[in-house]
Amino acid sequence: MTSEMERTAIVAPNAPGGRSYSQAVGVGDFVFVAGTASKNMETGTFPAGIAAQMEQAIKNIGEVLAAADCRLDDVVKVTTYITPEAYAVDEEAVLAEEIYTRAFSAEPKPARSSPRVALPIPEALISIEAIAVRPTS
Secondary structure (H helix, E strand, O other): OOOOOOEEEEOOOOOOOOOOOOOEEEEOOEEEEEEEEOOEOOOOEOOOOHHHHHHHHHHHHHHHHHHOOOOHHHEEEEEEEEOHHHHOOHHHHHHHHHHHHHHOOOOOOOEEEOOEOOOOOOOOOEEEEEEEEOOOO
16 A cells, blocks of 8 residues: 655755665655764764764754755754763763754754664764654745
């Protein structure tokens, strides 16, 4: 059985992606953004510390959302996959949460889950996935 709703792959050249998955998929008014790492696409590296990685991962999510004509304010659900080591330094953890709170400042705030996981890239401390609702014209 197939869905009647059209699915569209979203491609953002300035954000990390993979060959085996779409960076995001648009279905109707929804945009489903795949887990997006904190890789700086200009340097090809991961910033040091969870605060800098939170900021970079959010920037990368913003690039993918922009390719779908969305903004961070359109996000309704966020999952932040965080390594156990990421919040080892309390000051960094507090700063990371402040960065997150500023980025996702629209009311109501998006629903959020933050499981602690082992990520497949050793340098990565965080990966963020999101669900957004496209704005109406």
